[in-house]
Structures are given as structure tokens and as C-alpha cells.
Amino acid sequence: MTAVTLAAPGAALRYAPPIEAELDHLAATLGAVPALAERYPLRWLAVQLLEGDEQLLAEAESLGGPAVTAALAASRERLAPHYGEDLDVALVDQRYRFVHALAGQALTRPAAPPLTLSDRIDQVVTHRWLGIPIFLALMWVVFKITTDVTAPFVDWIDATLSGPVSGWVAALLSAAGLGGSWVEALLVDGVIAGVGGVLVFVPVLLALYFALALLEDSGYMARAAFVMDRLMHALGLHGKSFLPMIVGFGCSVPAIYATRTLDSRRDRILTGLLVPFMSCSARLPVYVLIAAIFFPAHAGLVIFALYLTGIAVAIVIGMLLRRTLFRKQPPAPFVLELPPYRLPTLRGVWRQMWERTAAFVRKATTIILATSIVVWLLLAVPVRGEGRFADTPVEQSAFAAVAGAAAPIFAPLGFGAWETSGALLTGFVAKEVVVSTLGQTYAVAAAEEEAVTPTTFGEDLLGIAGGLVSATGEALRALPGVVGITLEAPEEETAPEGLAAAVQAGFEASSGGHGALAALAFLVFVLLYTPCMTAVAAARHEFGSRWMWVSIVGQFVVAWLVALLVFQGGRLLGG
Amino acid sequence: MLHQVLEALETATGPVSLDELSRQLKIEPGALEGMIAFWVRKGRLRSGVGGACGGACAHCGPQAGTCVFNAGGPRTIALVERTRSYPDR
Numbered sequence: 001m002t003a004v005t006l007a008a009p010g011a012a013l014r015y016a017p018p019i020e021a022e023l024d025h026l027a028a029t030l031g032a033v034p035a036l037a038e039r040y041p042l043r044w045l046a047v048q049l050l051e052g053d054e055q056l057l058a059e060a061e062s063l064g065g066p067a068v069t070a071a072l073a074a075s076r077e078r079l080a081p082h083y084g085e086d087l088d089v090a091l092v093d094q095r096y097r098f099v100h101a102l103a104g105q106a107l108t109r110p111a112a113p114p115l116t117l118s119d120r121i122d123q124v125v126t127h128r129w130l131g132i133p134i135f136l137a138l139m140w141v142v143f144k145i146t147t148d149v150t151a152p153f154v155d156w157i158d159a160t161l162s163g164p165v166s167g168w169v170a171a172l173l174s175a176a177g178l179g180g181s182w183v184e185a186l187l188v189d190g191v192i193a194g195v196g197g198v199l200v201f202v203p204v205l206l207a208l209y210f211a212l213a214l215l216e217d218s219g220y221m222a223r224a225a226f227v228m229d230r231l232m233h234a235l236g237l238h239g240k241s242f243l244p245m246i247v248g249f250g251c252s253v254p255a256i257y258a259t260r261t262l263d264s265r266r267d268r269i270l271t272g273l274l275v276p277f278m279s280c281s282a283r284l285p286v287y288v289l290i291a292a293i294f295f296p297a298h299a300g301l302v303i304f305a306l307y308l309t310g311i312a313v314a315i316v317i318g319m320l321l322r323r324t325l326f327r328k329q330p331p332a333p334f335v336l337e338l339p340p341y342r343l344p345t346l347r348g349v350w351r352q353m354w355e356r357t358a359a360f361v362r363k364a365t366t367i368i369l370a371t372s373i374v375v376w377l378l379l380a381v382p383v384r385g386e387g388r389f390a391d392t393p394v395e396q397s398a399f400a401a402v403a404g405a406a407a408p409i410f411a412p413l414g415f416g417a418w419e420t421s422g423a424l425l426t427g428f429v430a431k432e433v434v435v436s437t438l439g440q441t442y443a444v445a446a447a448e449e450e451a452v453t454p455t456t457f458g459e460d461l462l463g464i465a466g467g468l469v470s471a472t473g474e475a476l477r478a479l480p481g482v483v484g485i486t487l488e489a490p491e492e493e494t495a496p497e498g499l500a501a502a503v504q505a506g507f508e509a510s511s512g513g514h515g516a517l518a519a520l521a522f523l524v525f526v527l528l529y530t531p532c533m534t535a536v537a538a539a540r541h542e543f544g545s546r547w548m549w550v551s552i553v554g555q556f557v558v559a560w561l562v563a564l565l566v567f568q569g570g571r572l573l574g575g
Numbered sequence: 576m577l578h579q580v581l582e583a584l585e586t587a588t589g590p591v592s593l594d595e596l597s598r599q600l601k602i603e604p605g606a607l608e609g610m611i612a613f614w615v616r617k618g619r620l621r622s623g624v625g626g627a628c629g630g631a632c633a634h635c636g637p638q639a640g641t642c643v644f645n646a647g648g649p650r651t652i653a654l655v656e657r658t659r660s661y662p663d664r
Contacts, residue, residue, distance in 0.1 A: 092613055093577040096606060100576060103603070119594070126592070222649035226590060233589040243651070263621060263653060334653035335584065335611075337593045 013098045015091065018082050022075040023047065029071040033064040050075065051088040118340040122223065126338075131227035138220070140304050142211040144482040146204050147288060147300040152474035153203035154288065156467045161196040162498075164460035182390030186376055189440060194372025197439030198364050198432045201285035205360050206353055208281055212250065213352035217344035221246060226336050228311075235319055241271040245314065248278030249307075250356070252531040255280075256538040269543050270318065270326045273551055276531050277314040277558075279307045281360075282431035286526050289435050293500045294507070294519040302520070306527050309562075313528060317558065363430065371426055371433045375399060375440050394441060413525065413560065414511035414518030414567040424525065430532045442502040514571055521567035528559035576602065580610050581619060584654050593652075611652055622652045 014020060026046035031037050036045065040056075048056045049072055060068045076087065083090045115123075125134050166188050173184045215221050228242040241262070248255035255275040259268040279287075287306055291299035378399035382392035394400055395418075403422030410416045410424070419441040427434035455463070504515055511518035530536060530552050540548040579600050583591075597604045614620040 089577055089617070096576045096610065100602070100606065113598075122592075122594075225649065226592060229590040243649075263655065334590055334651050335593055335596055336590050337650040337652070339649060 013095065015094050016082075018079055019050070019091065019094075022050065022079055026050070026071055026075055029067060030060065030064065033060075033068065035063045036060060047091060050079075051091050116340070118219075118338075121341055122338065125220070125223050126226055128230075131223075132231060135224050135227055136308070138215065138224075139307060140300075141482055142208065142215075143304045143307065144300045145211055146207045146284065147291070147303055148478045148481050149475050150203040150207045151292065151299075151478070152471035154200050154292075156471040157200040157202065159467060160464050161192060161200060164455070164464060165196070166192050167455070167460065168457075182380065185380070185390045186373070189379075190372050190376030191369065193439045194375065194436035195364050195369050197436045198285060198368050199361070201288060201432075201435070202357060202361065204284055204288050205281060206357050208284060209353045209356040210349065213349040214344050216352070217342065217348050219339045219341045222336065222338050226338060229336070232315070232318075235315060241267070241274065241318070244271055244275055245278045245311075248275045248280060250281055252276050252278070252280045252535040253538045256535060256542055259542065266326055269547055270321055272539055272543050272547070273321065273554065274314040274318050276535060276551065276555055277310050277317065277528060279310040279527055280431070280531055281356075282532065283526055285432055285435045286427075287523055289438070290503075290519050290523055293503055294516045302523070306523055309524065310527055313558065313562065317554075360432075363432065367430050368432055368436055371429050372436050372440065375422075375426055375437055378402065379440060399441070409560075410525075411510075412568070413521045413563040414514060415507060415522045415525075417506050417510040419506055420510065420522060424529070427526065428530055428533065430534075431526065434526060438503060439499060442499055442506060511567070514567070517567050517570040520570070521563040524566050525559045525563040528562055529555050577610055577613065580607070580614065581654070584620075584652075615652075619655055620652050621655050622650060 015023065023043055023046045026049065027042040030040075030042050030045055036042070045056065045060070049060060057072070060072075079087055124130060127134075169187050169192065170179065170184055173179055173181070173187070178184055212221075215224070225243050225246050228245075232242050244255045244258035244262075247258045252275055255278065256272050259271045259275065262268045262271055284303070287303045288299065291302045295302045379394055379397045380390040380392070381398040382388065382396050383398045383401045385393065385396040387393060387396055399422055400418045403425060404418040406425060407416045407418050407421040410421050415421070419438065422441060423434045423437040426437045507518045507522070508515035536548060536552060539551050543551075579602075580596075583596060583600060591599070593607070594604065597607050600607070602610070611620060611622065615622045
């Protein structure tokens, strides 16, 4: 690159001699046009024209006529041997060099520039070795909050919906002469057990979205992406892949669309195939339900391990695909702007929690409600035995017949019962539906066992209010547990009741007495198979039908194999 | 100086932060921003927002609100794949 002459202290910018010569020629030509000479500094105008400013060129040509056009073309031609097509680059570069040199002479800089608070925090959180452990520790805190702290509220909503609310609906229907009818069964066993079974997890999602909003608004999420990108890059994957993957912690659908930020189609497809392995928030209710039944003392750890498994599987599959279907392209490095840390505002955090939770509730009242009704109808239609509509043993229903046909596929994984395979089939619509279907299929058996004590409306209201106060107290006492401080003696484990007992018995029966292992394999399967119909539609929209099918089949195969490894491997190890 | 920015990206062995690049090249962050903006205008670099859920997510129905980085993810700057020589280096 040609050196720039710096004429301090006047500090006039002089370009390289060939450019200066052409600037003089052009300025002379432009100076012959009074309209231009009066309006613009001629040297500045000459520089702009050489840089290719189209607006000024049009003006200069209209005012100066062919003489300006010819002079500019001649100057460009003479400069072409020196700069090729990069004349504008040379001009801009020489200006930057001039300013840089001038600033270097005029300013006294400290040997080491002072570090801002953000810089100091970044030295720790984006540290080559500390960055990933810090990311994992923060994830651990998030899952402790979402499981331990919210558990009392989940129990409270569950008790309210399955107790007083179901009782009020039954009482109202009895008053309307519909007591014991199929309408009551539809509302109680279909809508309340299905949609209500999902809505009980609103506190869990509120807590998750609260934690994500804090991490996002504080600026940490960008650091998490940076730290994980470094790992991905080291493993030969495209670094930018982890940005869509972080989005995938919220929802797979926007994460698939976020692959648009990747430059090449191959990278977009590869990342689109990996994104669904990241555990989206819709899967969390399934984890919380199953982990609370089978691993009540270690639910947070199990959920944390599931999230890590999702990341690990995505990385392993990504590396495999890089070495097979997607080889040839080396991963491209990139620059990431890390915004300064900010203190999250209450308003901002609340807005995010509200928007995301409202989206979850909307889904519960649309997709999940519709699926619950379809499942209830299929459960109400007898295909065997002598039952009638809405009065048939669930084992003889159309749903049991359909789900039972798919059950052998899952038998080697330890959960080959029709209830679980049915939940996985409907879970293709949306992951929350797994919970609602389990609630519907197992609720009947559970309800038959539960003896209901009649209560008045006032007693119900008092019970609900008392339950809320009690849940709040329990949640506050659980808070220190997030950082490992236990304020009270651990409660003795009690035998599960109702739905939990029915689910536990179901897994025990289908796994030959290895219920916990089967439950773990079931959770791994839920983590890894197709997230939902909308994600499938998004994959088809972005990558085409062929890749959509590759994604569906690939995820199913991976989910089946990893779940098999968990169940059969666990049995071999004596689990 | 302008080419140093491209070279730094071409030879990087992993993602770099904007501040790190500024320190590495000994270029003021403000000047570096200007240089990046120049190369983006020239089509040699691509600048985008990481999450990018906004517009695309109009189709994703109730899930749209669950998008992390909804308000805008970190900005990324990457090389546009292209081979060319630098005649004036």
C-alpha cells in the first residue's frame, strides 16, 4: 500500500502521487463549470467522483456535460494499473491511514487501555477455560429455579384444577341435568385433564422465561453464544450455528428461521437439522411431570442433564454430518459484537415473561385444546368389548387401538404401553400435548381410585387461598436451595398418588420393573424426536420437503437409538 | 488498514469479539466500525443480527413470543464467500 504523506502541523491529507495528479486534473476540469465550482469544494468533489458517488456523478454530468464524463473516465483509466477495481478502497484506506497516523501523533495513550466493567466481567465469563463452566453453572441455576422453586405452585394449580374446578364443573352440569353424561366426561376428562394438565406448568414456564429474560437483557446470552461458538468452531462446526441453537432453548420454530443468518445454504440446512435437538421450552412440562414422579429429589439435575444431552447430541450429530453429507466447507470465522452489560429492568423482564407465557397459554387454548378433544373422542369410542360411547374401558377405545399398534416400536425402550406411545404420537402436534395425553389416558384409572369428599363453594375458595399462601411459603423456603443452602430437613419421600401413581405403575409394568430407567429413556426420547408440527412446517418452508423428511426420520432414529442406549445400557449396568 | 480487517477475519481460528479485533488490529473501535461498514457496503462483509426471529417469525403462530433474542440478538459480521486478490497491498 502506498504511504500517505502527513504534513503536520497543518495536517493536510495528501493521497498517493498518482491519485493526487488525477485529483488535480479533475479539479481543474470541474472548476471550469461555474455551477459546480460555486456549489462544491472542487478537490472534495473530485474525490467523491473517483470513489463512485452516483448521485454527485449524475449532477456533475448534467451540469458539466461530456467534458466531465470524459475527464473522469480518463482519470480512472490512468489509475487502473495502480488500483484495479479497488480505487475507492485505496482512497478510503488512505484516509483511514492518515487519521490513524494523525491520532497517533496527537494523542498520548496509556500502554494498557483502561478496562470498563463490561471488559472485566468479559475477561471471566468469556474466558477460554472458565466460559463454558460458567455457562453450565448458570443453566444449572435456571433449572433449579424452574423445578424446585416453582414446584409448590405447580402442585397448587394442579390441586385447584383437579379438585375444586372439576367439582364446580361437575356440579354445574348436574344442576343442568347433565351429571354423569358424556358432556361431563368430555369437560372433566378431556378439557380439564388435558388442557388443565398443561396449564399447571405455567409457573414453570414463567420461571424459565424470567431467567431467560434476565440473561438476555443483561447481555449474557450474547456471551453464551460466543463461548459456545468457540467450542463449536473448535469441533469443526460453523461457529454461527450456536446462535440459532440458543434461540432453540425458547422454541425450535424461530430457531429454524434464525438459520437464515448463516451465509451458505449447506450451513443453514446443517444447523436446521441440529436445532430441534436443543430442548425447547415446550418440552419442559414433560420433564417436570416425569422427573417429579420418578426422581423427586433430583428433578433439577435430571432436567439439567437433559438440556446438556440435547447440546451434546447436536454437537455429535453435527460433527458426523460435517464429515459425511456436509464435508468440503471449512467453518468460517466471524466477528460478534458483545453489547455492554446492562441491569435488566423490571418492565423489560416482565414484558418478556408475559409475552412468552401468554403465547404458551394461547397454545393451550387452541392446539392443545383441539388435540385433547380429539384424544378424548378417540378414548370415548369403543372398538372392542361391549362398551358404549363415553362409557367404555380406555383399553378398549379407538385411541388405545391406534396407540397400541405403535407400542411395539417403543417396547425395547421400556415404554411400550399404549398410553405412552399414544402420548408420543400426539406429542408430534406439540410437546405439551404429551402431558395432556398422559393426563387423559392415566387420569381415568387414577380418578377411579380417588375418593372425593364433598365440599362447599366457600370451603373450596378458602382451600384455594390457603393453598396459595402455603405454596408461596414453600417456594420462598426453596429459594436458598438454588445455591445449595437447605433451610429445612428434607421431606420423607411419600408414595405417589393419583395420576403420578398411575404413570409410575404404567412405566413399571411396561419396563419389567425398571420404571425409573424407562422414564429416563422416555424423557430422552421426548428430548430428541420431532419438536412439533409447526417446526416441521418451518423446516419444509426453509429447506424443502426432502430435508424436512430427513429431519423427521433422522430425529426419530436418533431419539430411538439414544433412548435404547439409556434403557438397555442402564439395565446392563444393573439399573 | 482496510485490508487488515478482512485478513484478520480470514485468518481467525474461531469467533472473535469486536473489542478483541479492535485491540488485535490496534484500531479504535469507532474507526473499526467505519471500516466494517465500508466493507459491508462493498459486499465483502455481511452484517446481521444473531437471533433474527422478528420478521421470519410472523409465520410461527403462538410460538413467536417464545423466541429468545426476540428484541434483537448480538450483531455478527462475517466474510462473504469470494476469492479475489488485493492489487494494492
